[in-house]
Amino acid sequence: MTGSEAPSTFRLAYVPGATPGKWVRIWNERLPAVSLSLLAVTAAEASDVLRDGGADAGIVRLPVDRTVFSAIPLYTETTVVMVPKDHLITAADEVTVEDLADEVVLHPLDDVLGWERPPGEPAFERPATTADAVELVAAGIGVLAVPQSLARLHHRKDLTYRPLVDAPQSGVALSWPEDAHTDLVEDFIGIVRGRTVNSTRGRTQPETQPKDKRGTEPAARRKPAAKQASRSGTAKGAPRGGAKGTAKGARRGKPRRRS
Structure with a gap:
């Protein structure tokens, strides 16, 4: 550019x-x-x-x-039903479609749940938008099933919502x-998708890390030979057997008492 x-x-x-x-x-x-x-x-x-x-x-x-x-x-998204705060539905933590059988369930023209047949009783006329339907809920005309994000988007102090557990989801x-x-x-x-800046699937390729030319661990991580030998028990050339070994020709047992 x-x-x-x-x-x-x-x-x-x-x-x-x-x-x-x-x-x-x-x-x-x-x-x-x-x-x-x-x-x-x-x-x-x-x-x-x-x-x-x-x-x-x-x-x-x-x-x-x-x-x-x-x-x-x-x-x-979770589907919820929006109701006035004093509605009987608020007594439950969650509701089912069957619980709405006697309710007027508003079905706006911009509905995103794709009902084959909305539950409850149909309203006299379908609201043009979800925002219009929310106004009717506040007026006590009916209740409204929507994705939870839309219930939050159209939040009002006089309305609340409960999860509608067996409804279509968006x-x-x-x-x-x-x-x-x-x-x-x-x-x-x-x-x-949460890829990092250096993800190999993105357009930005990760920087290659320098490798040890000898193909071994970096020097800071390699243990000195003397320390490795001391940890093995003896230094190079020392007689095997540790504390059980004795010098050549040494007498064993208790010394004799002189007369």
Whole structure:
């Protein structure tokens, strides 16, 4: 890159509930010359943004079209049900879909859980967005099942949530177009997967460590020959047998008493 060229940029799209902050910090530490630009998109918009080149990669919700995109699953979220703080559901530590049978369960148009058939009683009309559904929960109109990150994103003092143990779950993945797997995408993959700066799988190769030319341990770690001999019991050339050995011709037994 010459001084007249504009700094390169890596564009990362992310859906509501995703928190790329940790990875962004690591990127800025490792690649300070390449700015990372964040682009907030809805779950429904993510595929079109990546396909049209609006972002180099994205933190998206599964599933994705595997004929167009590559994807690395990152984690699967716990599903929770959002309710007013004085709702009977709050008496339990966790609830099941069956527990919602008599509840009005809101099903927003931007739902990411992919219900075949949402539990409970349907609302008169589907809210346009999850944010709209949260407002209806606060008004006492119904309850809402969402991934836990969305419950945190739309936190309100008058609402709480409980785990919904047998509901569908939402997976989150790093995704990019298969025909646009660039070096910068590979760099971000390395960060997400926890590779070190010197990882052999990254573009930065580790420095080779100097080897002892003799193919042995470094001198500081080798034991002197004299110490090794003393630890073996005797010095080189000393008679074997240790304390049991005697000098040649020496008398054995007690000396005779002179008369």
